[in-house]
Each structure stands twice: as C-alpha cells, then as structure tokens.
Amino acid sequence: MFVEKMACSRCGEVYSVGENPLMCRRGDLGRLDIFYDYDSVGKSFDREVLSKRPPDGVWRFWELMPASKEHAAHLMEGGTPLIRADRLGGRLGMRSLFLKDETRNPTSSFKDRAMAVGVAKAVEMGVSATVTASSGNAAASLAAYSASSGLDCYAFVSEDIARGKVAQLSLYGARLFRVRQVAEGRDPTVEMMLETMKRLGWYPCPSFGPFNPYQLEGLKTIAYEVVEQMGWRSPDFILIPTGSGCLAAGVWKGLRDLYTLGLIADYPGIVPVQPEGNQALVRALRDGRSFKEVVPERWPHSIASGLLDPYPWDGDAVMEGVRTSKGAGVAVSDEEILEAVRALASYEGVFAEPSGAAGVAGLRRLLDEGYIDRSDMVVVLVTGSGLKEVDKLAGQYQDPPLINPDISELSKHIKF
Numbered sequence: 001m002f003v004e005k006m007a008c009s010r011c012g013e014v015y016s017v018g019e020n021p022l023m024c025r026r027g028d029l030g031r032l033d034i035f036y037d038y039d040s041v042g043k044s045f046d047r048e049v050l051s052k053r054p055p056d057g058v059w060r061f062w063e064l065m066p067a068s069k070e071h072a073a074h075l076m077e078g079g080t081p082l083i084r085a086d087r088l089g090g091r092l093g094m095r096s097l098f099l100k101d102e103t104r105n106p107t108s109s110f111k112d113r114a115m116a117v118g119v120a121k122a123v124e125m126g127v128s129a130t131v132t133a134s135s136g137n138a139a140a141s142l143a144a145y146s147a148s149s150g151l152d153c154y155a156f157v158s159e160d161i162a163r164g165k166v167a168q169l170s171l172y173g174a175r176l177f178r179v180r181q182v183a184e185g186r187d188p189t190v191e192m193m194l195e196t197m198k199r200l201g202w203y204p205c206p207s208f209g210p211f212n213p214y215q216l217e218g219l220k221t222i223a224y225e226v227v228e229q230m231g232w233r234s235p236d237f238i239l240i241p242t243g244s245g246c247l248a249a250g251v252w253k254g255l256r257d258l259y260t261l262g263l264i265a266d267y268p269g270i271v272p273v274q275p276e277g278n279q280a281l282v283r284a285l286r287d288g289r290s291f292k293e294v295v296p297e298r299w300p301h302s303i304a305s306g307l308l309d310p311y312p313w314d315g316d317a318v319m320e321g322v323r324t325s326k327g328a329g330v331a332v333s334d335e336e337i338l339e340a341v342r343a344l345a346s347y348e349g350v351f352a353e354p355s356g357a358a359g360v361a362g363l364r365r366l367l368d369e370g371y372i373d374r375s376d377m378v379v380v381l382v383t384g385s386g387l388k389e390v391d392k393l394a395g396q397y398q399d400p401p402l403i404n405p406d407i408s409e410l411s412k413h414i415k416f
C-alpha cells in the first residue's frame with residue numbers, strides 16, 4: 001500500500017493508516033484526508049499500464065486505494081460507460097456531451113465505488129457490524145457490500161425513503177430504521193449513526209468524509225475513468241449532483257491525483273448541482289463565502305431525495321475544487337429536475353432517479369445563463385437509477401391502456 005499519511009482537514013493532526021482512524025480525535029469533524037507516496041505510485045500507474053488492466057472494480061486502481069483488495073467483496077463496481085449523448089446534446093445545441101452512467105453499478109448507484117472501499121476496510125479492521133446514515137442509496141450499497149462480506153448492517157434512513165430502496169435494503173439483510181427530522185438544520189440519521197457508533201461500537205460507513213475517510217477514495221475512480229475514457233483529456237466541465245458533497249470531493253481528489261502524477265495538464269471546471277430546496281453549498285459559493293460560513297439548510301425539500309443533506313459535510317473540499325478549477329455551483333428547481341429525468345430517458349435511453357438526473361438540469365441552466373458554451377466538452381454524472389424511485393416518478397407517466405388482442409382496439413388509441 002502506498003498511503004503516506006492521513007491528516008485532518010480542519011486541525012492538521014496527522015495519523016498513520018495502520019492506526020485505522022475513522023474520525024479526528026479532536027472531535028472537530030475534520031475529514032482525515034489520505035495522502036499517497038506519489039513518486040512510488042507513479043512508477044507503475046501510467047497510461048500504458050492502465051490500458052492493459054482488465055476491469056476489477058475500484059481495485060483496478062489499487063495503488064491509490066487505502067485498503068487491500070484481498071479483503072474486498074467482488075461485486076465489480078465501477079467501469080461504467082461514458083456515453084456520447086448526441087441526441088440530448090443536439091437538442092441542447094451542443095457538440096460534445098457525455099454521460100457517465102453510474103446507474104450501471106451493482107446496486108444501481110455510484111455509491112458502490114465508495115462502499116467497496118469502506119467495507120474492505122471494515123473487514124481489514126475485523127469489525128462485525130456496519131452502520132450508516134443515508135437517504136437510501138448509500139445505505140443500499142453498504143447493505144449489499146456488507147452482505148457479500150458477511151457483516152451485519154444497520155441503516156438509519158430518511159423518513160420518506162423510496163420503496164425500491166426499502167426493498168433493496170431489506171432483502172440485502174440490513175436492519176433498517178426511518179428517522180424523523182425533529183430539529184431544523186440537523187440530520188437525524190447522522191445523529192443516530194454517531195450514537196450507535198459510540199455506544200455499540202458499530203463501524204460508521206456513510207458516504208460522508210468526516211465519518212469515514214476510506215470510502216471517499218472509491219469515488220475518485222470516477223475521475224480516473226472519465227479521463228481515461230476521454231483519451232487522457234480533461235473535459236471542460238464535469239457536472240455533479242450534490243448533497244453532502246462527498247461525491248464532488250471524491251471527483252476533485254481523483255483529478256488532483258491525476259494532476260500530481262502528470263496524467264492531466266489542467267482541471268475540468270467542477271460544477272456541483274444542488275436542488276433549490278437545499279442549496280447551502282451553492283449559496284456559499286455564489287456569495288463568495290468560506291466553508292466555515294456555510295449555513296445549513298433548515299428544512300431541506302426537493303424531489304431529489306439523495307440531495308437533501310442539510311449540511312455539506314465535504315463542502316470544504318468541494319469549494320476548493322470549484323474555486324481552483326474555475327467551476328461554479330448551480331441550483332435547479334424540481335420542475336427542471338423532472339424535465340431532466342424525462343430528457344435523459346427519452347433522448348438517451350438512460351433512466352435516472354431525480355437526484356441522478358440533476359446534473360442535466362444544471363447543464364441546461366448554465367447553458368441558458370451562458371456560463372457553459374455550447375461548444376464546450378461536458379461530462380454529466382448520472383448517479384442513480386430511476387428503477388429505485390418509481391413511486392416518486394408516478395406522476396410522470398400514464399398507466400397503459402388495457403386492450404383485447406385485437407387490432408381494432410389498438411386503433412382506438414393510435415392513428416394508423
């Protein structure tokens with residue numbers, strides 16, 4: 001393993017990976033950022049070597065992982081296609097639009113990349129139970145990876161979690177609890193996760209950096225794959241549906257790794273996309289505020305259930321990424337998000353849940369505002385499958401007519 005050290009993003013306290021730290025001992029909610037020995041990594045991690053490596057989940061990039069593959073479940077996350085979206089792009093007047101289709105992961109969201117690493121670390125540490133706080137996707141993923149590794153899994157999830165996610169979680173064998181939000185600006189699922197971690201010794205594995213630094217490393221692989229799939233070029237922009245900011249922070253970390261290793265010459269503009277009903281991070285970016293000045297959303301609300309974290313736990317890294325890469329934050333309405341769900345499905349055959357489609361809504365908005373040019377090369381992350389939230393999409397399509405097997409009945413419904 002090539003981990004050099006871990007260091008708290010708030011106070012700078014240094015840890016070694018052998019200590020297996022999860023959170024800063026000073027209790028400051030800093031993230032224990034992981035640093036690698038890039039000189040040694042660079043000896044084997046290059047374009048040619050990678051081009052010969054077969055798919056192997058996140059472990060295809062094992063030199064830049066903080067856990068060992070021998071402890072990992074083999075669900076084969078990642079390796080998702082980068083789809084040339086010519087029909088949707090054409091409709092938007094664009095020449096180069098690409099979709100990174102993360103719905104193809106084992107549990108149908110990008111969270112599998114994170115949980116592959118988080119659970120490998122749990123097995124390495126010899127824990128017997130994992131616990132998470134989630135709107136559903138991270139929990140479903142943790143449940144699947146825990147099941148595959150023989151660990152118990154406990155999940156504290158949002159009150160209005162979609163039925164598809166409940167089914168997934170339950171059948172993977174997780175113990176599931178919906179938790180009510182009773183105080184403004186606070187995340188009750190996180191509070192329960194921390195309480196059970198302290199009292200019962202469960203291993204916390206949410207997709208939030210300050211509570212588990214290892215899982216964030218899995219998310220980096222999206223950036224590695226995008227750059228490799230584009231022929232080792234950076235696109236002009238990457239649009240990222242954003243709630244807690246862990247995904248955007250992971251993508252930013254991956255890009256920095258590639259830059260440090262000399263594998264890219266410049267950064268794509270990082271564009272976190274939040275719903276209008278939960279946009280603490282976007283607001284802080286637009287107002288030129290620092291991370292310390294971020295004000296949590298009091299009562300987050302949106303159709304995009306995965307983007308409702310009241311507080312952007314990894315917002316410090318996202319803000320650094322946006323500002324360094326000359327990106328921008330953007331907030332979109334629920335109507336724009338639902339329009340994006342329909343456009344992705346009907347123009348590209350990609351069925352996303354609302355949170356998963358938010359990047360496309362952000363793209364439309366920034367094209368209209370003139371911030372992104374129609375000639376720019378753009379990658380949009382499509383982060384979760386619509387099959388998980390069919391109940392929430394019920395108003396978006398009509399029930400099909402029931403007919404007898406008779407062509408004249410068909411003629412009542414379509415003209416021919």
Ligand SMILES: Cc1ncc(COP(=O)(O)O)c(C=O)c1O
Nearest residue numbers: 137243244245246247306383384
């Ligand atoms: C489908 C989907 N997209 C995007 C996100 C946002 O990720 P993050 O909370 O890391 O910003 C989530 C988080 O739950 C999600 O479920």
Ligand SMILES: [Zn+2]
Nearest residue numbers: 008011024030
């Ligand atoms: Zn600290």
